[in-house]
Amino acid sequence: MTRLLLALLLTLFIQFANAIDSAPAFPDAARQERYELLIRQLRCLQCRSETIADSNATLAADLRRQVRESIAAGRTDEEILKFMTDRYGDYVLYTPPVKPVTWLLWGAPVLLIVIGGVWAGIVIVRRSRMPDNDSPDLTADEIDQGAS
Amino acid sequence: MWRYLIPVGLFAALVGFFFVSLHRDKETLPSPLIGKVAPAFQLSSLEDPAKQVGTGDFTGRPYVLNIWGSWCVGCREEHEVLLEIAKRNEIPLVGLNWKDERDAAQRWLRQLGNPYTETAFDPEGRAGIDWGAYGAPETFLVDANGTILHKHVAPMTIEIWEQEFLPRIRQAGAARP
Secondary structure, eight states: OHHHHHHHHHHTTHHHHSOSSSSOSOSSHHHHHHHHHHHTTBBOTTTSSSBTTTOOOHHHHHHHHHHHHHHHTTOOHHHHHHHHHHHHOGGGBSSOOOOGGGHHHHHHHHHHHHHHHHHHHHHHHHHHHSOOOSSOOOOHHHHHHHHO | OGGGHHHHHHHHHHHHHHHHHHTSOOSSOOOTTTTSBOOOOEEEESSOTTSEEEGGGGTTSOEEEEEEOTTOHHHHHHHHHHHHHHHHTSSOEEEEEESOOHHHHHHHHHHHOOOOSEEEEETTOHHHHHTTOOSSOEEEEEOTTSBEEEEEESOOOHHHIIIIIHHHHHHHHHHOO
16 A cells, blocks of 8 residues: 555656656767756746756757757857857856846845844844843832732 | 834835836846847848758848747747838838748748738857847847847837837938948
8 A cells, every 4th residue: 555655656757757858968978968057047038037957948959959060069068058148148057157147146145144134233232231121120009009 | 203213114125116016027138138249140031941041141121030930929929010011111020930941930831911021030049149049939030230129029019119129220220221
């Protein structure tokens, strides 16, 4: 029974086992590694939220072919990425390049941590300077009332 | 008291940001090719495999390049508009038949009418990649010097033609010596 369940469960993952390019693109490990790194840096323009390594779209297949042929032709990684950005713009890069227009994008995490840290510091310092008023002093009347 | 307004203000700013982004066009990617020289291609003609069609054939006059395929729904949608534009005879329409089969594409033009003065056949999609195509239909306006002036992604409509293309064609035509 558990075996059957396990088998059923595993069928859910069949699509992940279905490699996009079943055969490796290059016989040598060095070029294959470069190829795999490059196709993970390029966006599929048809499906937008996938790299061309992960996408089944026909355009992604064409761009993979382009990368494969460029590596085979001896082009450098920079040349291959430039070929893509010349045609498709920076959007084709899965990681946006650091440029004046993307400074805010790249700087935002640091900026938010700094702002949050300063703010938290101010709050902590202020609170620690407050008089400890967990047990407010009771007036004489209140003491009398409590006693009665 | 005013400090309680800070989160409210931030929230309002966020809502404003989202509202503006909601109406922004996120489908159309800006093309880095605008203002650059149109990428050259030399391909066989869709109608006649023995004949060649290349960007070199059009130098010296402005033209419109329309990237299409018989598999493309948006191309079917815009076809009537392209026929109408072709009838007006304002500028030659050049077709780039992208990632298609010759039979299917020829049948398409026979059945629906042919708005193109020439159609280049690009079954492997290499010319399409050079032009930065990511989703047919795409329409480019190229001036007499071979510079790309404008690009429209998505089906062509008469409104877009008259608002985005015609003024640029007239301007380019007037600027020519």
